[in-house]
Amino acid sequence: MKLSIDHSSPIPLHVQAEELLRSLISTAEYRDGKLLPNEIELSKKLAISRATLRQALNKLVYEGLLVRKKGVGTKVASAQSISSKSKNWLSFSQEMEARGIPIRNFELHISWVFPDQKVANFFEMKSERKVLKLVRLRGRPEGPFVYFESYFHPRIGLTGDEDFKRPLYEMLEKEHNTVAYVSKEEISAILADDFIAQKLETEKGSAILFRKRFVYDVAERPIEYNLGYYKADSFVYTVESRRE
Incomplete structure (x- = not known):
């Protein structure tokens, strides 16, 4: 290399x-x-x-x-468990690849949608303008453990014909000159509804780690609004804080 x-x-x-x-x-x-x-x-x-x-x-x-x-x-480092740390704006594929964890796409769907108000507000745009929506169900070869919904700002220039099986941020940088530079996240615990339970092959009401990820480029302009639903028994999220 x-x-x-x-x-x-x-x-x-x-x-x-x-x-x-x-x-x-x-x-x-x-x-x-x-x-x-x-x-x-x-x-x-x-x-x-x-x-x-x-x-x-x-x-x-x-x-x-x-x-x-x-x-x-x-x-x-040796890969012992599936985990993610704060201040890590890697794409999911890059995170798992770096840990040597094989990942399978169980579903991958692309569509153009009118954003809801939360997404529109994040992108600082009107909800009358469509954005690209990417849905992915991913996990180990033996079964899924995370369901993602991603929305992308039209400024990036995505067409929907890109190879979204590639590491996302690598593709954005190489094909659209968009560097994912800052990631801000919100983590909460929720219970699986019928839809998420069916996607993640778990029981309704089971524990789910819900992560919102807000991604910005080098100029700190919004580029991605991401929602992730993780099976709580299959994913560990690590946070490290230091006293200044």
Whole structure:
């Protein structure tokens, strides 16, 4: 894999370094436990400071994707459970791929809809204008554990003909020059209604983790309104807080 970043890009260097590292650790070579190049070597190859590189590395360590051992080096963390951490704006596919968890799409539907008032308000647009809606039912090969509904701002330029089986944010960046830069989330516990219970193959009234995700681009303009319904016995959400 070629290790380089674009110094002429408006995307901050630490963000580019972070994305490069995410791609690097998703390869079979590094998932198998090989140590990453050391910081001095990698920062020279990328022509960035060690402080900038460390900012990217620290984010992945914080998310649980990398493990750093003093005197040994940094390598990919072993995947023991399905989890997600706050301050992580990766797409679901990228999260699971980074952990080596095989994911299957049980359903994938695309449509153009008039947004409800909540979605319209988030996008700061009138509800009379249609937006692209993406519905996905996803999980391990043995069964689904999450149902997603995503709505996208028309500004992105999605047509509906894109390959939505690809990692979402990777596709948005490469095909539509839209970088998912900030994610703000709301987490709550709800009980499965008939619809969600049927989708997730669980009992009506069973515990569901409900996550709203609001995604913004580098200019902090809204790009995605996402609703996720997770089977509570199949997903762990980790939050880490630090006192300033």
